Amino acid sequence: MTDHNKRIPTQHVIGFALSIALTLLAAWTALGSNLSTMWIISSIMILAVIQAGIQLFMFMHVVESDSHNGHVPWNMMFHGAVLAAILVAGSLFVMSFGFTHDHDGENHEQHEQQDSGDHSDMDMEGDGEHEGH
């Protein structure tokens, strides 16, 4: 974080190059690779998290000691991320009812709500691959 007197901002250039590369990689993973839907989703989400980290640490100076703000910015980002995870995963977990009913074998709810929530990803694994490209 001490490069603010250098003429060439190495850190920014590296960060920029990395984020372009990661974007292309994510696009290729989603549209060009032959991975299954679950793998695609997990890996591109991980790539997105890495990119967010690049922005935070290389561009936004989240842990800069000159700021005299200690760990608070980092702390807010971290807890924000935790909460984001709770919100998204929690909502999907809770709102996917209709699938969890294990009574009688009819499962007619499955049809009406097939696309809501994470379960849909698994349901449609097969066709997803073909329609992707």
Place this chain on the structure above:
Amino acid sequence: MKSMKQLMKKGLALVPLSLVLFLSGCELAVLDPKGPVAQTQYDLIMYSIIFMLFIVVVVFGAFAFMVIRYRENRPGRKESDYDPHMHGNNLIEIVWTVIPFVIVIALSIPTVDSLFELEKPPEATAGEEQKEPLVIYATTADWKWFFSYPEENIETVNYLHIPTDRPIEFKLSSADAMTALWIPRLGGQKYNMAGMENTLYLQADEEGVYDGRNSNFNGEGFTKQTFEVYAESEEDYDSWVEETQSSAPELTQEEYDELLKPGLTVEAEYSSTHLEFVDHGTNDGRDYAIERHYDLYGDLMHLYSDQEAEDFMDEENDDDHESSVE
């Protein structure tokens, strides 16, 4: 003030006691289970109340001790009764963390257990054969109940008959607002929602007439959205089914659409079900009522509490309501 404080403490102890005495005379619906589901919940509530009373007694006792003993002007206060620099004690912190934790575990186990149990039809008592659940589609519309018996091909409005000692599998859904089916003496509630279908198992062990209602607020007629459950022996139930099948009229789609209009309505029965034209619990049926009656939901009934459901039997228009208001 001192004496008042003590009085207050006695008063506090007396309030619950007198209430318990007062209430043991009458039977509180939830604490008067008439079927296995309500019984399971009753047992759990009683089990939890024991722990809760224990906690209340401990805390109230400690509180009374502290407040009485360490008040500033208690006669006979000693110098050693005051220690301003006491900052805490790790051991005792651990003790009063662990004990509540253990209580939470003790409460969690039967809770989880019963949660899974309630998702299945109640089991028959030992020695009796397990009966197939009777399927009833319980559908609400503002502010009435439809009970459809698909196998028997009959439908009732605002009341239902069930056989005793046989699990009832309610298929819950709603034509419009979210509601909940609750028959306190038979067991707890679940929500009815349009476009989704919830399953609720209940069962009556004793014959009788039980109050049921919608317990989730859904607008002006909410309070009046009640129904009665007639739990009767298998034979009586069968003869009621036969009679309804033979004597009740068929439910036409026009009549059903009319019934779906927001408003109160009286009891009725039909020898066919509305499931033939719409199942509100499916994705196709979720907007059936709202598409037909979109503009009617905003109309007010000007409902006062002494108005009986009969006032709203046939007419839905505002003029008639006005006249019954003043």
Place this chain on the structure above:
Amino acid sequence: MSSHELKTGPLEYRRQEDQMTILGFWIFLGAEIVLFATLFATYAVLFGRTADSTPPMELFEPGIVLIMTFLLLTSSFTCGLAIHEMRRGNAKALRNWMIVTLVLGTAFLGFEIYEFIHYAHEGATMQSSAYWSAFFTLAGTHGLHVTLGIGWVILLLIQLAKRGLTPKTSRKFFVIGLYWHFLDVVWIFIFTSVYLIGMVV
């Protein structure tokens, strides 16, 4: 409210009140994360609920989305360069890089508006189904943030021209920098979980 000023370190951190403003903005960004997370949660839950309207995989085009992503990534980079120049005390470079950022941001916005109009022509609007409501709200909220950001940068450029680099103007530019990078982070997640996953599933 002490007005003691440090003699060293980046200009925007020298006065306590500027440190506090920057800290406050970080906390605000924490709130923004939750705001967008709520929109993402809504989007995820309503995913696939397209009713009778066109499903997203028929409308999403990888090309245009990649262009938008690169525009925003580059603008984030130029914004970073602007702040870097600011720390070197180079007001002119700060101004120039900020203008580049503005141009890129506006281009991004233009593509987004084009995209929305295109979808609307294909019968996918805010009103057509739960899925499209969620989509337009999520992408639209991001777009609104970008719009506000552009207006904000313009205001700051005027102030820079009037007052030059002071602790206060530096702090203001630093804060808009944080905001701009944050919008880029949000876009990365929109790109990934809306467009890429929408094209895959």
Place this chain on the structure above:
Amino acid sequence: MQLDEFFVTGEPLIYGGMVSIALVTIAILFILTYFKKWGWLWREWLTTVDHKKIGVMYILSALAMLFRGGVDAMMMRVQLAFPNMNFLNAQHYDEIFTTHGTVMIIFMAMPFLIGLMNIVVPLQIGARDFAFPYLNALSFWSFLFGAMLFNISFVIGGSPDAGWTSYTPLAGAAMSPGPGQNFYLMGLQLSGIGTLATGINLMVTILKMRAPKMKMFQMPIFTWSTLITSFIIVFAFPILTVALALMTLDRIFGAQFFTLTGEGMPMMWANLFWMWGHPEVYIVILPAFGIFSEVICTFARKQLFGYKAMVWAIILIAGLSFVVWVHHFFTMGAGAFVNSVFSISTMLIAVPTGVKIFNWLGTLYKSKIKNTVAMMWALAFIPSFVIGGVTGVMLGMASADYQFHNTYFLVAHFHYVLIAGTVFACFSGLVFWYPKMFGHKLNERIGKWSFWFFVIGFHVCFFPQYFVGLDGMPRRVFTIIPEWMPLNIISTIGAFGMGIGFAIFVFCILYSYRYSEREKSGDSWDDGRTLEWATPTPVPFYNFATLPEIDSQDAYVKLKEEGRTTFEEDKLEPIHMPNNTGQPIIMMAFLFFASFGLVFEWMWMAIAFLIGGLIMMVVRSFDYDEGYHVEVDEIKRIERSARGL
């Protein structure tokens, strides 16, 4: 739109409300004009950025809202006292329980506590104001205008009537047409902005503006609870903002989030609402815990027992508050597994809460209890809250909750925690810090009367409701059946007891204003432990002439022992203070009218005033006002006269 659609017509009670609003407004305008107080009002109050004055305005507004919500409650209790009462009709009853709930939570409990935080927190940590005084004024005006917008609904346009939870699809455009529900959405949205800003403001204030050397674990416990509360506010309020915005889009712009058409998902509203709503409950209870801790320590004249455990308990409760939201809709049918997870997380909250209760009891152990009114409120809290807490655990057991849900058992539970927790704390804190705010104490004798009426009334009102709930009485019914009558009569009597208690409290304020002795010392209760008592009374606008170095909790106890004060003449330096500004009130007035336009879906009005609001933001951006300095001589003069030197 016709005039008779614009104004609510046909209800004698509402006509009465209109007349009294008109009379009070005229009276206020007359008094201000007659005594030539307009300039004073503008200079001293409407444009102030002083945290103490803003706090006072928060508390006065909250008391007014308590009155409004209380009148709603009384009307409900009258209607429910006997079967077939025709005091209110169904629709009117629906509106009243909706506004009662919303007003009490959003416009009473939160502003009251935020008001106390405003006044106390900077004083407790040795700060001269908030980190962002301008933003603080903005927050207040956003709250006040939000509250106004919500409150005018009962005379203009009609009140919301879908419950304070506003569940969809009932609250959607189809089933609740008209402006009523829009008032709810816009009122909450507008005041929510202010709450979020206050959260950020308080966090920065506490993190960056503590007295020299004061460590985090030396902060007074009320400051700690404020910090954690602000943390919850920052992370919870955006959820509400989004949820409200989505419903607004649904209702006004035809989106399909929570509708029955277009595959919308009504339960998603409940999910989002409670993701905010549960943390919200802790936003109003954690500061209350902080207040009780301060009051109990002061009047037990003893250090807080288990300070660190108390702090960690608050943090743990705050964390858990974000992972229990589903217990508000266990009956949704999410399945046994989901319910089990949330059942257990819910019951776990009892553990840190229990730790807090026991630590308060530990604080009382070997103490010297002085029976003041503030202390009595705090002591009454402990047993009352325990009843609310244990029934909360019972509600947390999902399979039992199927029987408790939406009944008066639940109503009794949350009134037990919110009144015994939050309202008792508001009274306790107000009485406790009153001399700091207004320079005189509240009359103790009248205060005790009000205390007994309120507390006994409270138990008489709500304890029977547990049983009537077990007897199958659901919440929100507008009339009762004969079986529920005896308990409901008791309940209504209790409610009137609380009403009398509140009336006596108001009388106490007026009486004390006239007759109470003015405070001479800053340490009004003689046992002050924290820095706010180190300032002279009335508190100079800059709070502290010099900032003492802090090296322990209970900073003022240490200062007293060492004979130090916050006025060390040789260390005086000019103090930098912000200028008053009229911008916040003007900006929020613009947003108020923009929201009003949205409520009636008059887009031209909404857009015009929104642009006005944006222009005010631009004005703010170009505002380089750096405040002014108070010179040493003036500080000397002020401090000497305030301290009687």
